[in-house]
């Protein structure tokens with residue numbers, strides 16, 4: 001009998017692209033995936049259970065083994081450092097993490113303030129640069145911080161660059177490119193290897209096809 005797989009999906013931006021990718025891989029996902037508030041969606045025909053989580057929480061569900069697989073941005077993986085394996089770069093939801101701020105401004109000499117949703121990534125980055133900073137954790141609208149004097153710089157996601165531009169901010173440094181990853185619980189990887197290999201193979205084919213199209 002086929003093993004069931006539980007997959008932690010990130011709600012929000014990545015979700016639509018991830019669903020499209022799974023469908024391209026031949027998994028038949030019902031219309032509930034296009035318009036529903038359900039947090040658990042079972043697809044018995046495919047022996048899949050999907051749970052819909054906050055993007056930052058996906059690696060937590062996978063680490064604790066309540067989900068076998070998950071889809072998470074590399075930003076989340078770097079920030080959370082959970083005990084999971086990364087199986088595939090799905091090459092969707094591309095963006096990057098950058099240091100940004102108001103133009104023509106020096107960072108405060110003594111412990112400049114950095115506002116971010118990614119305190120661990122930001123701290124590691126400035127440590128590597130040999131710069132002592134004070135990290136201020138925010139949960140959104142990060143671009144506000146330098147505009148109203150809360151921080152000297154921000155570390156945040158840039159995609160089109162529109163949010164920075166419309167708020168009169170500029171990028172100072174790129175930190176790392178981000179795409180979404182397929183992740184797995186280490187125990188599930190051993191116990192359900194046949195099913196997981198099938199998912200990986202089918203998604204790999206889609207990634208390869210997409211490369212040809214681009």
Ligand SMILES: Nc1ncnc2c1ncn2[C@@H]1O[C@H](COP(=O)(O)OP(=O)(O)OP(=O)(O)O)[C@@H](O)[C@H]1O
Pocket residue numbers: 011012013014054055056072073074075076093094095139140157158159160178179180
């Ligand atoms: N422009 C972007 N801004 C933020 N995240 C992006 C962007 N483009 C791609 N991503 C990816 O999408 C993920 C975040 O998705 P989303 O913004 O839906 O969730 P969220 O950060 O939890 O948002 P919210 O807190 O507003 O619900 C990130 O982890 C990142 O990998």
Ligand SMILES: O=P(O)(O)OC[C@H]1O[C@H](OP(=O)(O)OP(=O)(O)O)[C@H](O)[C@@H]1O
Pocket residue numbers: 139140141142143156157158159160161162163164
């Ligand atoms: O370069 P862009 O295409 O403008 O995208 C980047 C913006 O999108 C994200 O914010 P989001 O919309 O998730 O809102 P938030 O500030 O509440 O996190 C991110 O934090 C940036 O603010």
